[in-house]
Amino acid sequence: KAGVTQTPRYLIKTRGQQVTLSCSPISGHRSVSWYQQTPGQGLQFLFEYFSETQRNKGNFPGRFSGRQFSNSRSEMNVSTLELGDSALYLCASSRLAANTGELFFGEGSRLTVL
């Protein structure tokens, strides 16, 4: 069974640009969540999608957005990149069943903003 796949794994952008990251969840998983990890702030929740709808959102500016497609694949976009957006962006999927709140994480996309 394939795990959560994130692309690209590494990318470099410059300030002011925008970036789109992609996440393919485990087959059959309908919930996809995104996290940002930085040395200073640790792992922080960005947002969660289920059935193409955003259900939860963390405390991030509107430059951070996402969407989910009908096949449960998800993308997140960061516009007008800032140096502080350099981070590891992690995607996680879940089966979404009661008392099985295990999240399966991908390897992440490491973004460097110059």
Place this chain on the structure above:
Amino acid sequence: DAKTTQPPSMDCAEGRAANLPCNHSTISGNEYVYWYRQIHSQGPQYIIHGLKNNETNEMASLIITEDRKSSTLILPHATLRDTAVYYCIVRVEDAGGTSYGKLTFGQGTILTVHP
């Protein structure tokens, strides 16, 4: 979700049991205790979770105190590959499924297993 407190770092000898404590003194009755770990440069990995009974799986055991205010993750025979950051997370598990994807991570415990 309840706040958790973990020691910033711990050491363990290879082959010995690693006991990682977590304090969650403000936990509510419907909140579960979850443990995840993150090996360097990888995504977090689920280890185990429980409500009030002790739990065991192929990776670890989870011991939750009777008052549920603290718990201990036990890796029975630690190996070098168990060196990682271990996160204790407390969260509500609701049948409505409104927050399955949201985990609140603290700073975790850096476990170093040495030969």
